[in-house]
Amino acid sequence: MLAYAIAHRAHSRLSAVQIFPASTLAPTEIRVEMAASSINPIDRLLVKGYGSALVNPRGHFPRILGRDGVGTIMAIGSAVRHLHVGQRVVLTVSPRRDGTYAEQVTIPSSCACAISDALASDAAAVIGYAGSTAVQALWAAYLDPAGSQGRRLMIHGASGGLGTIAVQIAARWGAQVTAVCSRRNHAWLKELGASQTMDYEEALGLRVLPADSVVNFATPDSKGSDRRADPLLAALQRTDGRRAYATVITPTLGLVTQHGVVPGLLRAGVDLARRKAGALLNNVRYSQVLFREDPKALATVVDFFSTPGAQSVVQRALLAAALPAEFSDNAELRTPGKTLVHLFPRSPAPR
Structure with a gap:
């Protein structure tokens, strides 16, 4: 073949x-x-x-x-x-x-x-790979059909494959979605269900985010910033209430490529533990979401796109x-x- x-x-x-x-x-x-x-x-x-x-x-x-x-x-x-x-x-x-x-x-x-x-x-x-990953990220950020009503969600990298799926699903579940993306995509993201849109630089310059949860699908660095820092997580830590931060941007593959499997995974584990502990001190649940083969997540995204209104x-x-x-x-x-x-x-x- x-x-x-x-x-x-x-x-x-x-x-x-x-x-x-x-x-x-x-x-x-x-x-x-x-x-x-x-x-x-x-x-x-x-x-x-x-x-x-x-x-x-x-x-x-x-x-x-x-x-x-x-x-x-x-x-x-x-x-x-x-x-x-x-x-x-x-x-x-x-x-x-x-x-x-x-x-x-x-x-x-x-x-x-x-x-x-x-x-x-x-x-x-x-929708298979991007959709499954997007659904798993939403779950990690306290979003699901039963618990999303009224929650304020910021999706960073909202105009990509993951983001355009996540915006639609989260909005259907009842979340108030702020879509962070390039200005040229703002109108489309509102058509997909975003309550409001925001440019990247505008979002990264906020001291306090208008969100209870953040789902990050793009590297959140502004011009000249340290890529190891995360201004979105820092701003979310200053808000009140039950908060969560889920990101698909992880150092795992890069560290494995640079240092080998065992040393790379150890470094990635230390990095994750540091980030989770720092977030927990501020009452934020921090998750790094790596794709996994999950029949429930796949069925969730298939069911969504099989219903009227899904774009x-x-x-x-x-x-x-x-x-x-x-x-x-x-x-x-x-x-x-x-x-x-x-x-x-x-x-x-x-x-």
């Missing part, structure tokens, strides 16, 4: 490769024919070897990229009961696994969620053949929302 992968350790680029899939399925696995996927920042890092000692410790190559997508189940393992052949599914996989930029994907059934006709394939293809976050689309150029060194694009990737379109059958 055709796939887009890092061919071997020496290649810091994405290539089209031919791979022979396993002929058998484990009892809990499914095989999916892929239709579309998306681009997630983690894969841009993996192409450069960032964090490879942790996510690919055995040096398995070729390494297929792509963290999510939509497709149709071709086969199921003997122990799979909640899915069946012919179903359309959204799927998302950890960076520790081969990904979804392939004609066929074999994954644990827990990494897939069935979707109905109410959810279009293009909209579904981009697709696709802002750009490309064909699979464009992936190598997309992942090249000179293609660091910063676009709002998500980029959809159409995978290996089939030619119509002859009549």
Whole structure:
């Protein structure tokens, strides 16, 4: 089958490769024919070897990229009961696994969620990885369907893939959302449900945030600031009430890349403990959110986007053949929302 992968350790680029899939399925696995996927920042890092000692410790190559997508189940393992052949599914996989930029994907059934006709394939293809991570971050910040009404939430990095999903879900749950993003995206974020919008520099200059919780999806540093400092957390610590700060910006992969797995993880653990302790002294729950394969989180985001009123976050689309150029060194694009990737379109059958 055709796939887009890092061919071997020496290649810091994405290539089209031919791979022979396993002929058998484990009892809990499914095989999916892929239709579309998306681009997630983690894969841009993996192409450069960032964090490879942790996510690919055995040096398995070729390494297929792509963290999510939509497709149709071709086969199921003997122990799979909640899915069946012919179903359309959204799927998302950890960076520790081969990904979804392939004609066929074999994954644990827990990494897939069935979707109905109410959810279009293009909209579904981009929500698996970003959506699961966004939901886990909201949970870490005291946000859920039962406990969000009236809570004031600031989402930093609100116009990216994670942010555009989190804004919609949090607003639907009843939170008052302040979306921090570039000014050119303010109108769109209000359409997605933000109560108010704010520029990055404006937010980072506040002494007290208009929020009970912060979810951070972008590095919160202003010009000339120390990237190790966190002005948003410092400002949140001065507010009253039950407070939480959840961030997906963590030093773990960087420290592992620089120092190796064990020393890097130790340094990351010390950093996390220091930040949690400092926040706890100010009655703030501090969490670093790393993606994990969570069927409940995936089902939550699928259910949301299957309901009326949910807006697709696709802002750009490309064909699979464009992936190598997309992942090249000179293609660091910063676009709002998500980029959809159409995978290996089939030619119509002859009549």
